[in-house]
Amino acid sequence: MKKETVVSIVRVEGAIGDAVSKATKLIGGLSGRIKPGDKVLIKPNFIREEPSVVGTTTNFEIIKRVVELVREAGGHPVVGEASGNQYDTEEIYELLGLREALDGVEVRDLDRDEIVGVKIQGATNLKEVGVARSALEADYIISLPVLKTHMSTGTTLGMKNMMGVLPQREKWKMHMSGLHYALVDLNRLVKPNLVIVDGIVGMEGMGPTIGSPVEMNLILAGEDVVAVDTVGSAVMGFSADEVKHLQLAGQARLGINELKQIEIRGEDLEAVSRPFKRPFGGKAILIWAQLQYRLGTFLLSRYDYDIRPFLKKFSDLYVAKPKVNPERCVSCDQCVATCPRQALELMGHVRIDYAKCGRCFLCMRTCPQKVFTMSRKPTWWLRISSR
Ligand code: SF4
Ligand code: SF4
Secondary structure, three states: OOOOEEEEEEEOOOOHHHHHHHHHHHOOOOEOOEOOOOEEEEEEOOOOOOOHHHOOOOOHHHHHHHHHHHHHOOOEEEEEEOOOOOOOHHHHHHHHOHHHHOOOOEEEEHHHOOEEEEEOOOOOOOOEEEEEHHHHOOOEEEEEOEEEEEOOOEEEOHHHHHHHHOOHHHHHHHHHOOHHHHHHHHHHHOOOOEEEEEEEEEEEOOOOOOOEEEEEEEEEEEOOHHHHHHHHHHHOOOOHHHOHHHHHHHHOOOOOOOHHHEEEEEOOHHHHOOOOOOOOOOHHHHHHHHHHHHHHHHHHHHHOOOOHHHHHHHHHOOOOEEEEOHHHOOOOOHHHHHOOOOOEEEEOEEEEOOOOOOOOOHHHHHOOOOOEEEEOOOHHHHHHHOO
16 A cells, blocks of 8 residues: 655664765655755754753754755755744753754754744634744745643654744744644644654653753654654554544545555664653643743733743743762863863762863763763752762
8 A cells, every 4th residue: 555655764883974875865865856946944842951962952963964955955054943932042052062063054043033923724712823934934944843742732753843933922922822733833833844853862851941861863754744743653552542632633634644554665664763752731731821821921921921030930840950970980180171160070980070061961972981971960960969
């Protein structure tokens, strides 16, 4: 039986860029899809200021290879994001060093882009929304989500990643409009032409910002965002029936949400799948988010009080920090030499000065003994427990 769409799954065994090229080639490549002179918006996930090694944001190497592929096809790549509700996108770019890493590539903060009000044809809930002009004017959109669970929506992949073309207040509107329905409406307007999923390090549990990293070493790619999200969800052990916006997207004929209709090229789906820990809360968190944004809107309009700094303080409590497993350390000094903030010291084993640590996780990537892990516990606790 002929399948309706194709999704590729590739294991990252060597260079990340090579896996991205292979995943893209398996679905037919980019040339012919992108025309010379096309404006191509590359939309990664920079929801908060945490590096890809802890499963929160898109790996820079994926973005770099996608930029190369777009240029090879003759397109003009622009990387753009408007990060999570309480975060400042430009600050995140700076903390992660995105602009330096993508030297020579146009990078835009979509929160500070010109915002255009648009009516969405056929929308059921989100009938009108303000969208970054860069997204509306793009000839081709490439979404680069991370393989993650989500407290409100079960999983978050290509469809959900498109919330990053909306400024913060419009994201609130999405939550207040019924998030699953609003996601389908948003994707009627700005549906990505191609989705490449960063499944190198995913996030399980309380994703998309305070969950735990899961090493998967996968890249997924496909042109049908609903199909890619269906396969990505299956990789994490979720059926499309468990993810309401995938059900709704199928009903709205936005794409294919039935695995049997999707041709999978590359790795075998079952062989690469690994059940992710489920986020707890579900509907309760969905309702809590709605209340939070309703309150935020009320306080802002009535008292000109912005609740985002308060929300940011709350989420900062759970920011990812490196943690030391002292018994594994062989005092080789490699991490100490690599740390850009001189936050590491060898005293019997390596110790972290959390007051200096910038949470770049370079130490975790450097250490050959896997001494460092990620923790979201308070620093006072980590200081005691790492002794
Ligand atoms: S200890 Fe140094 S290398 Fe490790 S996360 Fe902190 S700043 Fe980065
Ligand atoms: S690189 Fe690893 S083993 Fe070497 S000193 Fe650092 S923590 Fe210890």
